[in-house]
Amino acid sequence: MTVPEWLEPMAATLTQERFSGDAWTFERKFDGIRLMAHKAGDDVTLLSRNRLTHHHPTIVAAIRALPASELILDGEAMGVWGKAAAFGYHVFDVLWLDGRAVTGLPLDARRALLDTLPLRPPLVRVEPLDGDAPWERACREGWEGVIAKRRDSIYEHKRSKHWLKMKCEVSQDFVVGGFTDPQGKRAGLGALLVGYYDGDDFVFAGRVGTGFDVALLNALREQLDALAVSASPFTRATGLPRAGHWVRPDVVVRAAFIEWTAHGKLRHSRLLGVRPGQVPREVTRVTG
Numbered sequence: 001m002t003v004p005e006w007l008e009p010m011a012a013t014l015t016q017e018r019f020s021g022d023a024w025t026f027e028r029k030f031d032g033i034r035l036m037a038h039k040a041g042d043d044v045t046l047l048s049r050n051r052l053t054h055h056h057p058t059i060v061a062a063i064r065a066l067p068a069s070e071l072i073l074d075g076e077a078m079g080v081w082g083k084a085a086a087f088g089y090h091v092f093d094v095l096w097l098d099g100r101a102v103t104g105l106p107l108d109a110r111r112a113l114l115d116t117l118p119l120r121p122p123l124v125r126v127e128p129l130d131g132d133a134p135w136e137r138a139c140r141e142g143w144e145g146v147i148a149k150r151r152d153s154i155y156e157h158k159r160s161k162h163w164l165k166m167k168c169e170v171s172q173d174f175v176v177g178g179f180t181d182p183q184g185k186r187a188g189l190g191a192l193l194v195g196y197y198d199g200d201d202f203v204f205a206g207r208v209g210t211g212f213d214v215a216l217l218n219a220l221r222e223q224l225d226a227l228a229v230s231a232s233p234f235t236r237a238t239g240l241p242r243a244g245h246w247v248r249p250d251v252v253v254r255a256a257f258i259e260w261t262a263h264g265k266l267r268h269s270r271l272l273g274v275r276p277g278q279v280p281r282e283v284t285r286v287t288g
Contacts, residue, residue, distance in 0.1 A: 001099050003040045003070040008157035009049055012147050012165040016210060016270050018135055026134040027126050029145040029165055030090055032078035037063050037089070039071040059089045062123045072096035091119060092126035095155055103155035110155065139168035169256040172286040173275055174205055176251040177233045178244040179224055188217030192253065193244055195234055196285045204237040208255045211271030223251065239265060252278035
């Protein structure tokens with residue numbers, strides 16, 4: 001069999017869950033350029049996720065020197081293009097090796113094959129992370145996050161729930177200004193509509209719709225119904241849903257989220273808890 005010119009890379013699914021267990025292994029999530037390295041004899045091609053060819057002579061030379069006549073590697077390129085000393089290709093999977101596809105093998109078996117290749121700089125082997133809570137280390141050391149991978153998973157050419165990305169979160173307090181109706185079988189409410197104060201303005205920051213159990217959903221609905229008002233309390237409210245229940249901004253909650261969007265809204269937020277005793281007017285947007 002001839003090495004394919006292209007194989008679709010496997011993509012991880014974002015999760016807000018945090019877990020561990022023997023069925024899973026964890027790796028650092030790199031924030032670089034996803035590259036598939038194809039080798040056929042002396043010909044080496046570096047292809048991005050959208051099949052654009054990238055040129056980096058040092059990486060090409062290192063892959064060409066590997067003792068395999070045919071090879072497809074999957075990894076992440078980090079650093080500054082053209083500056084070899086500050087650049088690395090972090091390899092975490094092998095898809096093809098000497099005339100055969102290995103994508104149907106479980107991850108542990110593919111890793112064993114990858115371990116037989118003598119990767120030397122700028123090629124860097126991505127090692128499994130030790131410890132029960134690798135996402136805590138990731139956030140402590142300023143990484144983007146971690147990837148959880150099922151040890152028995154084959155390599156799928158699509159976005160898969162056998163690979164899960166856990167991004168580092170930030171958290172802060174927000175004031176509840178309203179909520180949406182529950183959908184389907186959900187109890188209580190759909191999502192909290194939250195904001196913060198910027199001077200005299202009450203600024204809409206987005207929705208918080210996960211992190212609840214049924215008891216909390218019902219308790220919050222009862223508490224917020226007692227604070228109902230006829231109009232939105234937000235004074236700066238870009239993106240505010242038209243259909244909402246408005247409340248007097250007396251309830252403070254804490255939420256975790258991945259980042260602020262370019263439009264000043266929460267991305268991938270989840271409720272951490274209610275903050276009784278906090279003063280709503282003292283809740284401002286945290287920066288840094």
